[in-house]
Amino acid sequence: MRAFLKKEWLEWSRTGRFLVLLLVFTVFGIMNPALAKLTPWLVEIMSESLTDMGLVASEVTVDAMDSWVQFYKNIPMALIIFVLVCSGSFTGEYEKGTFIPVVTKGLSRRKILAAKALLLYGMWTVMYGLCFGITYGYNEYFWDNSIAGHLFAAAACTWLFGVWVIGLLICFSAFAKSSSQVLLGTGGVAMGVYLLGMFPKLASFLPAKLMEGLALLQQVCEVEDYIASAVTSGLLVFLCMCMAVVCFDRKQL
Template sequence: MKGYLAFTKKEFVEQIRTYRLLICLSVFFLFGLMSPLLAKLLPEILSGMDLQGMVLAIPEATAMDAYAQFFKNITQMGIIVILLVFGGVISNELTKGTLINILAKGLGRHTVILAKYTAMLVLWTLALAFASLVNHGYTMYMFDTSDISNLLFSLFCLWLFGAFLLSLIILSSVLTGGNFGGLILTVVVLGGLLILDLFPKLEKVNPIYLSSHNLEFLTGALMPADALLPVLVTIALLIGNILVSISLFNHKKL
């Protein structure tokens, strides 16, 4: 337990020193801020264009548009940022050999995985909470937010998807070698999941569900009960990823 706390603390210090904290928070802050702004400006930009007599009927922007932008930003650019920032968390230490010393001094190998996952999860939670707060604040400032339902559940789905992605990064980094092996394998698996998402029958057992139906929860088209199966499947996969990572890492040659 002592080793776990110490290693987690070391991870937090590393996040600050490598500017991961600064990057994550500022990028997610900008996502939160830009989404309502883009939703507001898009009709004005379109109406400013010279359409040569064509008439475009553009409905007034609503809070839903702001949230549509927000979820689109986080699930596309946000995921890319997460992959870039966390892609090398384990591979770097493996290629540089910095883990050998502390492991030789008796720190359990499972502790390394768990502590790294904890630190990544805390940063992801902070970043997403920050973005959501900023986004909700500005959306309230510009639009009427009274018709939004299930906001917290929708955000929870997004958070859970991110947590699953982080566990996938850890598993891929343990499975592959080299600096970018983990990153590439994660992207490949993510691509596979996206392809599986095309089949309607498999949709509900796919973690992608949690990142592709967020807006439907807000409009009330889907209720939290509809997402019970995807949530359970994702939690199971997440725990499975971590357990497999630990057992593989136990036998990995450093």
């Protein structure tokens, strides 16, 4: 398993996946406070045009909350890019037939699955932590993060939602034949859960609730309101991994 983990890391490095994700999450991390910081300047530039149109632009003041609003708007896009980049993690191996030599030499399929899952979860944690850390650092430097309530609890909820999505990705990758099937399956389930969240009685139990971290920052909701959805997400991740093990054990390589 250690050898396969090393092989996976080399593949991430040589194919450019690690560099692409590093750049994407770094850019998003910088862009959140940058957009907030530039907003007054942009409004001032546009004020003359707005005046000609009969509109009056009032003075705009920004704080750390504006930057965190950008963070929670941008992180879903970063997660989508992560899924797109990693959707071929298993299917690429199926197409090349690179699983066959290691399996015939005695490497357990479950260790292969565990190695790939460990790297995917680890990469998501590192990239998400990088994006959050950059935004937090700039916000602390320019303003004051104390204006945001339950800051780390909200961040943990969004991270857990990403873990659930990656669980779906691994589950579909265990039996799908192409990356497009993996994307359709993962996106379809995520969209279905989002639509179910429109029903008030179900919303508090679904993983989609975890993406409402901004409500925690604005203290509209309390941490206790997210416990049910966090427990559900954890159980679904466990279920996804169990299904992935069963499917991958029976998968024709």
